[in-house]
Amino acid sequence: MLHIDSLTKVYRRGVRANDDISLDVDAGRVTGLLGHNGAGKTTLLHQVVGLVRPTSGRIRLLGRDPVADPAYARSACSFQPQSQAPLTGVTPRQAIEIVGRIRGGRRGAVRKRTAGLLAGLGIEEWADAPAERLSGGVRRLTAFCMAIVEPGRLVMLDEPTNDVDPVRRRLLWAQIRSLAAAGHAVVLVTHNIAEAERTIDRVVVLDHGRVVAAGSPADLAAGRDTGLEEVYIGLTGGNDSATLVP
């Protein structure tokens, strides 16, 4: 589905946010992209969706180049950005249905899918409230629904569980699993590693812009009886504060 080869992004002032990254993302699987603050996760997603231009390297999305053809990238991908959706003057239901229609869904199907998502995430009671009155968690879940109401073949979610309560996080993880079960490739950025472990099939760990580990959670644990969070902390330098200084 997605093939990334030696991707490097150097921002102005020499910040090397992605450094020679190579990875593959498969259909029907959830890939978790993990890394400390500033490790380069969002930069990677932004290049795939055509928002940031790589300095060097190659991206192939279903065999095509999203850098040369960002319109194609946006039709083949769905993306939930890390920042909150700037919703004003609409209700969650309207926002989700508008995106579904813009992405080519038929009116009846989009209405049904929207109602199913609002119910599936337990936010029906706010479905018709003005967005200005929504809590942060409901706003985040609305943005998640906007990203997946008419999902592309590749779905990329940048920290979708932020602000969301534990009960609704479980509902969110279930929705993510059903996307993969329906054949979509899902790339998920999260710091919520303990919960993500139950949902993700494959993990890619970034550290200072480089891939330091990739594999299934079980592969990375390598037979040790520790959770993914412990494995991750070991791979990224643990509590050594020197590793946290950019």
Ligand SMILES: Nc1ncnc2c1ncn2[C@@H]1O[C@H](COP(=O)(O)OP(=O)(O)OP(=O)(O)O)[C@@H](O)[C@H]1O
């Ligand atoms: N537009 C930009 N111009 C310059 N530097 C940038 C820009 N965007 C990001 N960076 C820098 O690139 C590095 C990677 O940032 P990025 O947002 O990709 O990290 P991240 O892994 O998503 O972090 P977080 O978990 O905190 O969201 C950081 O050092 C950041 O300050």
